[in-house]
Amino acid sequence: MCGIVGYVGNRKSSEILLNGLSRLEYRGYDSAGIATMERNKIACIKTKGKVKSLIDLEKENSLNGAIGIAHTRWATHGKPSTENSHPHLDNSKKFAVVHNGIIENYKELKSFLQKNGYTFYSQTDTEIIPNLIAYYYKKMTPRFLEAVQLACNDLIGSFAIAVLSTYEPNKIIAVRKDSPLVIGKSNFETYICSDVLGILAYTKDFYILNDYEYAEISKDEIKFFNKTLQPIEKEIKSIEWDFSTAEKNGYDDFMLKEIYEQPISIRETIGSKLPIDAPSNLDEITFTRKYLSSLNKIFIIGCGTAMHAGLVAKAMFENLCNIPVEVDIASEFRYRNPIINEKTLAIFISQSGETADTIAALKLAKSKGAKTLAICNVIESTITREADYTIYTHAGPEIAVASTKAYTSQLILLAIIAIHFAEVLKSTDTETLNTFKNDILSISNKVSEILENIDILKEFAQDNCNIEHAFFIGRRMDYLVSLEGSLKLKEITYIHSEGYAAGELKHGPIALIENGINVITIITDQELMDKTLSNVHEVISRGARIFAITNLNFPHNDFDYFLNIPKTNELLSPILSVIPLQLISYYIAKEKGLDVDKPRNLAKSVTVE
Numbered sequence: 199m200c201g202i203v204g205y206v207g208n209r210k211s212s213e214i215l216l217n218g219l220s221r222l223e224y225r226g227y228d229s230a231g232i233a234t235m236e237r238n239k240i241a242c243i244k245t246k247g248k249v250k251s252l253i254d255l256e257k258e259n260s261l262n263g264a265i266g267i268a269h270t271r272w273a274t275h276g277k278p279s280t281e282n283s284h285p286h287l288d289n290s291k292k293f294a295v296v297h298n299g300i301i302e303n304y305k306e307l308k309s310f311l312q313k314n315g316y317t318f319y320s321q322t323d324t325e326i327i328p329n330l331i332a333y334y335y336k337k338m339t340p341r342f343l344e345a346v347q348l349a350c351n352d353l354i355g356s357f358a359i360a361v362l363s364t365y366e367p368n369k370i371i372a373v374r375k376d377s378p379l380v381i382g383k384s385n386f387e388t389y390i391c392s393d394v395l396g397i398l399a400y401t402k403d404f405y406i407l408n409d410y411e412y413a414e415i416s417k418d419e420i421k422f423f424n425k426t427l428q429p430i431e432k433e434i435k436s437i438e439w440d441f442s443t444a445e446k447n448g449y450d451d452f453m454l455k456e457i458y459e460q461p462i463s464i465r466e467t468i469g470s471k472l473p474i475d476a477p478s479n480l481d482e483i484t485f486t487r488k489y490l491s492s493l494n495k496i497f498i499i500g501c502g503t504a505m506h507a508g509l510v511a512k513a514m515f516e517n518l519c520n521i522p523v524e525v526d527i528a529s530e531f532r533y534r535n536p537i538i539n540e541k542t543l544a545i546f547i548s549q550s551g552e553t554a555d556t557i558a559a560l561k562l563a564k565s566k567g568a569k570t571l572a573i574c575n576v577i578e579s580t581i582t583r584e585a586d587y588t589i590y591t592h593a594g595p596e597i598a599v600a601s602t603k604a605y606t607s608q609l610i611l612l613a614i615i616a617i618h619f620a621e622v623l624k625s626t627d628t629e630t631l632n633t634f635k636n637d638i639l640s641i642s643n644k645v646s647e648i649l650e651n652i653d654i655l656k657e658f659a660q661d662n663c664n665i666e667h668a669f670f671i672g673r674r675m676d677y678l679v680s681l682e683g684s685l686k687l688k689e690i691t692y693i694h695s696e697g698y699a700a701g702e703l704k705h706g707p708i709a710l711i712e713n714g715i716n717v718i719t720i721i722t723d724q725e726l727m728d729k730t731l732s733n734v735h736e737v738i739s740r741g742a743r744i745f746a747i748t749n750l751n752f753p754h755n756d757f758d759y760f761l762n763i764p765k766t767n768e769l770l771s772p773i774l775s776v777i778p779l780q781l782i783s784y785y786i787a788k789e790k791g792l793d794v795d796k797p798r799n800l801a802k803s804v805t806v807e
Contacts, residue, residue: 200284200298201270202379203397204360204370204390206415212261214389215268218396219249221597222270223796228278232256233285233294234266238367240294244283248796264417267360267370267390269296276321285362286325288332289316292364295331297324298392299356299377307352327359335365342366343414346373347427350410356554358407360390372413378552378580381405381413381420383434388415393550393576394437395595405432406578435578453598453690453794457780458649460603461642463593464773467607468642471614472635478618482589483571485543487622493543496523497568499531499559500547503601504608506682507547510772511612513675517769518620518631528555531562538566545571547612549596549604551579560584573611575604589615598795600689602780605682606645606773613638613770637767641774644764648777651761655778658745658759659785668693668716669707669737670779671700673730676720679772683718683779690787690797700733713741718782721748722763722771747778 201222205211211234219230230252231244243259245251249270269284276282285294301307304323307330312318316329327349335345342363350357356376363369372379372390382389384401390413391397394404407413410425411432422432449455456463471479496515498508505527512523526536528546532555538544544563548556551574560570560581572585575593582588593607617634620626662668668687670680677699684697698707700719711717717737721730727750734744738756745759749771754760763774787794 200392201396202267202296202298202358202360202390202392203269204267204296204372204415205387206265206368206370206417207387208264208417209387210262211264211266212256214400215266216249216253216256217399218389218391219252219268219270221399222391222393222396223249228271229280229283230268230270231283231285231296232261232266232268233287233296233362234261234263235362235364235367236261236263238364240287240291240362240364242285242287242294244280244285246278246280246283265362265368265370267294267296267362274300274323282320282322284324286320286322286328288328290332293328293331293335294362295324295328296360297327298358298379299375301326301353301357302355303353323355327353327357328361331361331363340365342369343371343412343423343427346371347412347425350375358392368416370415372407372415373411374407375409376554376557376580379407381407381415383420386417388417388420390415395597398437402437403434404437404578405434406583408583437577450788451598451784451794453600453602453784456596456598456603457777457784459594460606460777461646461649463591463603463607464610464642464645466592466594467610468614468638469592472617472639474635474639475632477621478614478635480589480615480618483587483615483618485619485622487624490519490521490619490623492541493521494541495543496521497531497536497538497542497544497563498523498525498547499528499544499556499563501528501553501555503605503682503685504547504549504553504556506678506685507605507608507612508545509678509681510609510675510769511545511616513678514613514616514769515619518616518626518634519623520625521619526559528553528559531559536562538563538568540567542566542568543571544568545573546581546585547573547608548579548581549575549601549608551576551581553581557581557584573608575607599797599800600686600783600794605776609770609773610638610641634767634769637770641766641770644766644774645777648763648774652781654759654761655781656785658782659789662716663786663789665693665716667710668695668718669711669742670695670697670718670720671703671730671733671737672720672723673700673726674723675768675771676700676722676730676775679720679775679779680718682772682776683720683782686780686783687786689800690783690792690794691790692792692798693786700730703733703736708736708740711737711740711742715742716745717742718745718747718779720775721746721750721752722775723768724750727752747775749774
């Protein structure tokens with residue numbers, strides 16, 4: 199996870215580096231550090247805690263150098279501490295490194311270096327990197343770039359690194375493998391970052407590094423090299439995100455802002471893809487009727503919230519396209535030897551496009567002959583470059599760690615893709631598809647309607663902010679959104695919660711229902727309404743307190759809280775019913791005084807396995 203920032207230019211680098219780190223804290227906030235070149239010596243300060251602590255520390259030390267690197271950490275090896283913070287220096291303090299990723303063979307390399315006289319002061323895997331570079335610089339080559347390359351050739355795992363050296367004090371070397379890294383360029387200034395959001399305030403022009411590509415960065419030029427250090431040319435790309443979308447714009451938190459952005463993000467995702475009374479417009483994919491008819495299975499693969507979006511999409515594809523769909527967690531898919539061949543389409547969902555498990559699953563699917571389609575929000579991210587086809591959600595930057603608008607935009611886009619497949623296959627009649635299109639086109643306004651009716655959600659949060667357990671129940675699509683609602687509550691309130699299919703309660707989970715426990719039920723399925731209500735009354739009879747979220751009409755005098763939401767097509771109902779669940783979690787977290795944007799132990803972009 200971790201966030202990396204680097205700068206080479208004419209200005210005081212610490213100000214730019216610290217500003218960039220502040221924008222990257224969603225990637226990790228266990229500790230932070232900065233190293234700058236001060237009169238041809240490396241000055242390094244770092245601290246446990248958030249970037250604010252580092253900003254305060256820098257004021258005491260006053261770093262003035264115009265070249266530097268910085269890091270905000272999500273702990274993998276070693277507890278959060280000042281010693282384990284990045285940057286890490288070699289024993290001679292001639293090299294400084296910041297690193298995102300995991301070095302799987304660090305114990306072997308550490309043992310080798312210790313036998314050669316090197317001492318280690320942290321518990322991290324990263325500390326081997328500057329010492330390994332120093333070893334090669336001393337033993338094999340007096341060139342900075344070559345020493346970095348020799349060290350990287352020894353590393354097994356994932357890494358994005360930026361390196362300073364007193365031997366060539368006007369340069370930074372950057373390289374990546376399986377972890378994101380971009381190089382931003384403006385007049386006489388160059389920036390390095392894990393994510394364009396960290397430096398979007400300074401430039402919209404970026405070079406995207408591929409695996410084992412090196413950038414040698416000085417004030418006047420950037421040179422790119424491949425794995426064997428042969429010079430290569432890189433194309434500069436412009437990112438058109440509006441920088442203001444990465445600001446809070448008057449909201450208390452990014453999460454609340456992103457919840458309220460959903461009417462806009464949904465419209466942006468739809469774009470011009472759904473013309474009325476005309477075929478859907480998906481130029482990004484060219485699947486023929488012959489190819490789609492040949493499919494024996496669609497896999498939909500993701501992690502966390504993205505996987506939950508896949509579960510909803512399964513129903514969309516199976517109902518509209520009559521193609522069997524299997525949804526899998528990326529970290530499990532990789533290791534279970536899935537049955538894949540050229541008759542398999544694999545769809546991969548990732549907000550960031552840098553989710554390590556999802557990228558590995560994609561590579562596995564490609565190696566077995568499947569066509570691969572990425573659903574992603576971040577342009578030129580790793581997953582979009584690896585996949586055969588990519589369709590972007592265009593939801594805009596999502597900063598809060600807990601995903602909200604990415605989920606609803608993913609669902610909208612997956613629905614549009616299902617419509618497109620159905621049109622090509624002629625598997626669903628035109629009238630049904632046109633009705634479904636109109637439901638999609640109207641859903642943004644319905645989300646806005648829900649966002650204007652939040653009093654009952656705030657009341658529930660105030661009454662229940664101190665609970666220890668909660669259950670979310672529903673049937674079919676309502677069960678699937680219950681899983682996402684439960685995940686949100688866990689993520690940002692630290693309340694234990696579970697999502698269950700309502701009909702499964704009596705097969706075990708009902709043993710956990712006791713007097714006063716909260717059960718949140720979603721009821722939008724007319725066909726199963728009576729059965730769901732029967733399940734709800736089973737838990738009421740055992741003392742549960744009920745919050746019902748529905749778009750149906752039924753007696754609710756026995757319920758403690760009740761919210762009516764707009765009607766829509768059943769396949770789209772999670773897009774509406776998830777909004778109150780997001781807000782419930784948000785308001786409970788606020789009542790508990792928690793940091794909703796940066797929940798403990800979590801990071802936004804999971805770039806390690």
